[in-house]
Amino acid sequence: MRWREPPAIYLEDRGSPVERSSYLIELPTDDGGSYDVIHDASSPAAGDCCAQQSSARHNWEMNYQEAAIYLQEGENNDKFFTHPKNAKALAAYLFAHNHLFYLMELSTALLLLLLSLCEAPAVPMLRLGIFVHATLELFALMVVVFELSMKMRWLGFHTFIRHKRTMVKTCVLFVQFIEAIVVLVRQTSHVRITRALRCIFLVDCRYCGAVRRNLRQIFQSLPPFIDILLLLLFFMVIFAILGFYLFSPNHSDPYFNTLENSLVNLFVLLTTSNFPDVMMPSYARNPWSCVFFIVYLSIELYFIMNLLLAVVFDTFNDIEKRKFKSLLLHKRTAIQHAYRLLITKQRPSGISFKHFEGLLRFYKPRMCTRERYLTFKALNQSNTPLLSLKDFYNFYEVVGLKWKAKRNREHWFDDLPRTAFLIFKGINILVNSRVFQYTMYTVVAVNGIWILVETFMLQGGNFFSRNVPWSYIVFLTIYGVELLLKTTGLGPVEYLSSGWNLFDFSVTLFAFLGLMALAFNMEPFYFIVVLRPLQLLRLFKLKKRYRNVLDTMFELFPRMASLGLTLLIFYYCFAIVGMEFFAGVVYPNCCNTSTVADSYRWVNHTVGNKTVVEEGYYYLNNFDNILNSFVTLFELTVVNDWYIIMEGVTSQTTHWSRLYFMIFYIVTMVVMTIIVAFILEAFVFRMNYTRKNQDSEEDNGIVLEKEISKEEVVGIIELYKRSSAAPETAQLQKIVLQMDKYGQMSTTFLGRRSRTKSDLSMKMYEEEIQEWYEEHSRKEESQAPLQESASASNSSLKPLSLRQRSQTVI
């Protein structure tokens, strides 16, 4: 199949756009309808030819930029009402949307958060004078003011006011400002619980989008969660009353002597951290009293707590799907907006390459010319010179692909001389053979058992002897040889492209470093030696389920990290509040009046001629500085023996302190339940996906193949030459040279990217997506009857099946 039209024709297009970028006309900012259709796109048709051309080019540049902004908004899920409405707003938008600005945002937020390390109950090593940290804070707040003013310029006053998150941020900023000034003036820190609100500066960062999404998801899951929580608390109150009536006559039972104690102890019992202790006094008196506790735990812990998980899981699933849907439709709308800015009056049926290239120059400045053309070709499924809206809908799926020329060589050593080739080929076959693999597995297993036995034989004492054990050297040599063989057999690039090989490589490297540490006796690095057993993880490659699990683990990692960060933000808030109220409250032998005095004891007494130290250690779980607070909060998260910490603090303050600990427990319960629901959802989704696509081949990302003929490359070079962008054509000319060298008429390129959750969802909900699209376009038609969108939405579109390899030229 040949091109019907010579490439030069469709590569260039001098028409004027159907719709003009809104930045060309200064619309009043408060009418809000900046992207109403302007059908009479009367580009300056008369006057000086040169001026007209330059003006037309300017027009187009503006259109490209606005289209790129629309696409960015679609990608980032920014609502269109924050779209910059005029040239001034655009400048502010561009200023506020680049990595330098984002980094500034992030570093200010981090600086503000890290200040807590140095403020009043500071980490001893990092203590700063009040003057210093207050000045730092003021400086950081000034930067935030600057950021906000840029944002206001971009959004305009009215949108700014309506944007909730920004408004909250402004209020917090205001409060922080006043407090910082007060601190500076008084030269002493007051109770500053508001410091807990500093997190909002971090949450609002562009880079913390995932955290924002998590928080939104948590808040959306709250209503059903609270409902079940009330049920839980209700049963707790009933049992507290019952327990009080049943057990308070027993005077040796300290757990139920008042209704408050009864409630608190049943709350702690829900976390099972005082079981069986809470039961023992009554159990000692009457064995049947265990029924009360068994019934309570069965209802509360084994039923309602699981119900909580079920409800959150269900809500979570539902939200995930709705989120996917809204994001998908948002992207689609963004693409429609961009499309309308890129078509010309002369050719209203599609986008020419020239305009597409112009768009990409703004959307992805780093992309090279070759990639831009390949993206255009990959999108263009109909092989006409113009890109229709239907093709353009796949923009987000295709634009992320990384293009590489398809190598004709199978192995890296194909070009080597015959003898070398045979040697390397032999190594290659050996390395890929099952025998080699299983030998290595055996070695790893033997090594594992060896380490275990070796460690078992050492019982205490100084095990880092000066002479390196010979077994270590033997195994390390074997791993070294394996590494060498694999690298030479597969070629370094292919070797390191597999995650598992990378893992092998780094573990072997660590083992080698450990050996160095042992040999040169560098004590601080001894811990590396200990990482040797990680080699054993390789054994899990053997079974499909483990590969599945570990792959899921890696896929989950970014999301898990963002959930962890979300948890840390909650930790931060609670740490600040804890420090303000409980700093310096617990210390050795502090709580002698409470029931948990033993855990806080620190006695240094002499028995015979030996000094015996009796340590309860719990005084270490305090809120004396932010790092200690974090560790204490982690202990509270794990909920074992947390009542010891709670009672310790309570005995030194008031019994209202318990509220702090209980609220913290409930908050972590929410976040933890959501983490569990998330892991469940991700894993079950993946298993369902695997089950549904059992027939499809091994999963290694998304691959798309495209062929380009020499003719086309020359055409593009011509195009660029005319628009005097000489440096960009250098790469293309190299391709032409290479084709000439090998006498090829065309080169094939492979586009690759890793598979995302969105791709999987696309495939899972294939049928439903069609319905959504149709529903969406119906809704849009009724709202704004646009020419293009109407014509496009009538044809039901299938998402691009990326596996389908299209060849345009034979």
Next chain:
Amino acid sequence: MRWREPPAIYLEDRGSPVERSSYLIELPTDDGGSYDVIHDASSPAAGDCCAQQSSARHNWEMNYQEAAIYLQEGENNDKFFTHPKNAKALAAYLFAHNHLFYLMELSTALLLLLLSLCEAPAVPMLRLGIFVHATLELFALMVVVFELSMKMRWLGFHTFIRHKRTMVKTCVLFVQFIEAIVVLVRQTSHVRITRALRCIFLVDCRYCGAVRRNLRQIFQSLPPFIDILLLLLFFMVIFAILGFYLFSPNHSDPYFNTLENSLVNLFVLLTTSNFPDVMMPSYARNPWSCVFFIVYLSIELYFIMNLLLAVVFDTFNDIEKRKFKSLLLHKRTAIQHAYRLLITKQRPSGISFKHFEGLLRFYKPRMCTRERYLTFKALNQSNTPLLSLKDFYNFYEVVGLKWKAKRNREHWFDDLPRTAFLIFKGINILVNSRVFQYTMYTVVAVNGIWILVETFMLQGGNFFSRNVPWSYIVFLTIYGVELLLKTTGLGPVEYLSSGWNLFDFSVTLFAFLGLMALAFNMEPFYFIVVLRPLQLLRLFKLKKRYRNVLDTMFELFPRMASLGLTLLIFYYCFAIVGMEFFAGVVYPNCCNTSTVADSYRWVNHTVGNKTVVEEGYYYLNNFDNILNSFVTLFELTVVNDWYIIMEGVTSQTTHWSRLYFMIFYIVTMVVMTIIVAFILEAFVFRMNYTRKNQDSEEDNGIVLEKEISKEEVVGIIELYKRSSAAPETAQLQKIVLQMDKYGQMSTTFLGRRSRTKSDLSMKMYEEEIQEWYEEHSRKEESQAPLQESASASNSSLKPLSLRQRSQTVI
């Protein structure tokens, strides 16, 4: 629409069956092919007319019985290879399949299990002499032998050998027999761990089918579970080695001084029951050591443990669906087998009422004639005189319906005189009004707050004063009046048909009993007073989610109970093993050499002039008898501070005892994970169902409406008169009389039953079920090309939509 043929014709049918019951021909039991098709069903066509008729009737009776047995097998999910193959087997089958036999089975099993209460480490009050309990055991075992011999007679030797569960039971029986005799001879109990196997007698009971299913499900979920468990243990070993290297140089750290300790403590840390204690010694020395514990807990507890749940949940979902599918297809096959036995040579296209009635006489002997006819009509969707296979497929859905004549009266008081009617009508309107309901909710809420405040005011002391508090009387009066109004307004039958009203009623009754107890000063019943706050549960009716949750709770209840029973069976096994090894091992002040000595301390010392008792109480958590063992095992299930119990026992025995506790933990983890997965699955399933059927009306079971004309009733009476079954027609004649009285030509009956999980699944998997059926019939065709099944399976059948109300006569 009128009947095309007069009813008398299709009500009677004198043809001979196409296929003869296998009990008529004495097939050799070992050929296994008893239900091969016998096409030449040459019923005795010549000879004495009377003898022929009686022989034909005998033939039919046999066919009915076998068809009923097939249907029972389909319902109980018994495999067809256990189908009784000849007349002798049939007798044994009938003997072994009735409630008397089942009860015998159950009571022997329970007797055997309960013997553990009286054997060697017996509950003090129930101790029996060795001679007594060994004789009892022998007796119970003899009964089991009898049961097994009946089973052998029914199954035949070859099938008996092949039936795994029965074979295991036989072996266990044999062992138990020998041991019981040994005990009797030696007059002393030896170490009898095999007693743990007694559970199999309970599991094999007909009534414990749910437990068997749970166990099967647990075993099916095991492979993926074990895979992830290995991953868990692997990381544990790696961290144990790492921990040993890092912390053993610290001599004040008792947790990591040997590799074994390191492993055990990390195992306990996985259950979080020694956190933060296990961290404190190293944390006191170096604050950064907390990183080790945080990383360990994050990987093991928060990631892999959740993964475990995810994997089990996923497997569980998959198994549930496959189970539903196989059960559905099994039922379908059973129906096909039964159908083939009920059609006649003359009318091969369907079953006549006479034969259907004959089948029901064996399948459900308690069913009355009216119900049989209604069932037939409900099944017969095509309104032809014969029941086709397609109609017959709905047998199981329809046969469970309870039929009642549709009442013409709206209220129970419609027939009363005018004045009374108006009064009751007024009460009815009042009771159903929103104002009344919300007033009651307010009263309940006020009552709740009252109780809470009242309890809070009482601080210790004897709160059961002699004079009944007036608030109690006031609220009880209000509830009494409400109860009275509701009963009179709605009628007692309708009032009690709602679960919520039943709940109200019982709580009010309890409150009344409590009042009696207070008034007449009966101390042991005081606890009833305490149940008053349960009234508050009524408030949860207000919100839809709570209604949903509580409904799900009630639906789950039978399944939860069977899961609980399954857990108890595991408990029993572990309790027996625990008692054999650890009975009498722990006692006050027993473990002074271990690290947990404090918890076992019991000191009685005098300070000044007061005697202070310091009790550690943990010596109460022992294995001294089976009841104590159960409580101890429950404490181990809750996994808080379980290491104190483990260390106590370990310090008195060997360190291998830890294996017992660890294995128990893992087993309960499996069962608990499955319980969680089950609750999740049930709840998510229900939510999905609700979401899918949002438009459908309020859910109140399955209702089917059928109308019968007088003509038909008379026809049935005639039929019965001819077959001289006079007493059965009495009820029918009453219907005719009633119709005459009201001058009706027909009566409408309502069939009702509650909705089961199977019904929901039917609706959820509607589309897939069609595929299964088609696949199934294709498979069957290829295996045994039967005339009928082939013709029936070609038409794709939809499951009966039970809501569809068909009216056969106008």
